[in-house]
Amino acid sequence: MSNDTTISKYLDPKELAAFFRELADAVENGGHDEFACVDDFRKIKIGVKNEYGQISLKAKFKAAKPCAEEPVGEDGQPAKPKYKDLKKRMRSSFRIVLKMIHDGSVPPEEAVDAFLADSALMVTYPGYGDEYYESYTAVCAEFKAAYESGDLERMHAAVDALVHEKGRCHAKYD
DSSP states (O other), X not given: OOOEEEEEEEEOGGGHHHHHHHHHHHHHHOOOGGGTTGGGEEEEXXXXXXXXXXXXXXXXXXXXXXXXXXXXXXXXXXXXXXXXXXXXXXXXXXXXXXXXXXXXXXOOHHHHHHHHHHHHHHTTSTTSSHHHHHHHHHHHHHHHHHHHHTOHHHHHHHHHHHHHHHHHHHHHHO
């Protein structure tokens, strides 16, 4: 399932304000139709051009998670995402965790939880660095303990260890 929604259309100049009012309402109260899941946005990009008296509007919304329900596997559990999609999610959550810790602040719990959950899922994929999974899992456990303790120095050491583990694996498998 995709997290992206794109709107591309031409409007009469008088319709532009109504579009923005509808978008603002969807962000505030939840949307439907073309604005479904906009309230859960991670990124909104809007381009507006006046082309010979018509407004060319292009809007792209990236939701934090897929808008539709997750597909279910044969065992009734949520189906695993594609490995590439999982790694993209991990890159996004780890980027904020790493940046905030290196800037001297504690990252949001949501980002840490998402990264750790995706890390636990990642080590279940065979053939993508299995020999590194045990040490990576141990470093993730140390990072979790450091985060729960609130010790920023310990978190800093743990994310640096995660970067090291990632580098070791990616040097061989990327």
